[in-house]
Amino acid sequence: MEKFDEFVATIAALRSENGCPWDRKQTHESLKECLVEETGEVLEAIDKKDDANLCEELGDVLLQVVMHAQIAAEEGRFTIEDVINGVNEKMIRRHPHVFGDIKVSSVEEGLDLWEQIKQKEKEAKSGK
Template sequence: MSHAPGDIHRILDIMARLRDPQSGCPWDVKQDFASIAAYTIEEAYEVADAIDRGDLPGLCDELGDLLLQVVFHAQMAQEQGAFAFGDVVDAISDKMIRRHPHIFGDVSADDAETVLRNWEAIKREERAAAGETDASALAGIARGLPEWQRAVKLQQRAARVGFDWSGPEPVIAKLHEEIDEVRVEFDAVAADPDDTAAQDRLEEELGDLLFVAANLARHAKVDVGAALRRANHKFERRFRAMETMAEAEGSALAGQSLDAQDAYWNRAKQAERET
């Protein structure tokens, strides 16, 4: 295989060879759409992580990993006679032209909000042309999305028809209400751990709490995924600092009392403030 740098056919040929039933890689050959789907999602998150860290060389590498997932799925589809990589390229190219009539057509759109409204209208037309009969404002929101992301999309769609709070204050009030309801169900479960109905109610109320928290982030124009990633990074950074502190003092963090561990946590927080 001889290709010029940057030639997409190089990775296509590599994947075709990896998937060859006789001489390919045993691991690659045994994969199917379902087994690869989890890797596709994981690589998308790796891309987001590189962006969060401002790591452009890492972003280049992670985008390559994500592209590999597209190539992998396209190769498997081609083997089944469904479609090939070229069809994927044509489909997205046609979609981008179709959904940007203000660029490639004679529609006017002077701001981002108008572009989004036109985009959604075109998507509805596409679904109708495909025979979809669901006319709900919530139609077309993928069920395979991470649930926090789907929650925000549901809220955004509802807001477009006016079903939304006027601002963050009533959302904060609702958040406090949901916390109180969660507390009630926690008490019920604590009183009778075998009460499955109470466990179900607790799960439901916790779901409501998370849904409202996502709504608050939306009103604050904060990306929920970015906020969670930031919180995760902060927790991991501080916890690792706790472990380092304990080790430097000749002990392990594990096995220490919660009060002792909490003291390490506070020291880790203070060290961050001083840097």
């Protein structure tokens, strides 16, 4: 995690007062196209079975995630830690067959369970 923290600090420095003018100027909206482009490049690397390029492109997607989280942190909305905690909690919550007492015997049962939990979460968020 030390390298991840170092990377987050790098992005914060790039967006700081003495950082890069381009990075400081970016917003969630201005980065949308970059995120789509980088995601497409990940898919292309997967299709080509090009591990070296896949590794690089996954880094570029990670850059997008950290950049968006940094922008949100600067605005007092959420942090990269919030993003990580949220997705980790979701993975644990949606895998009770791994982290709880529920048993599944097939991929299909696991996917059905995932969808059931996801639906309950959506209903709870919407107040239904």
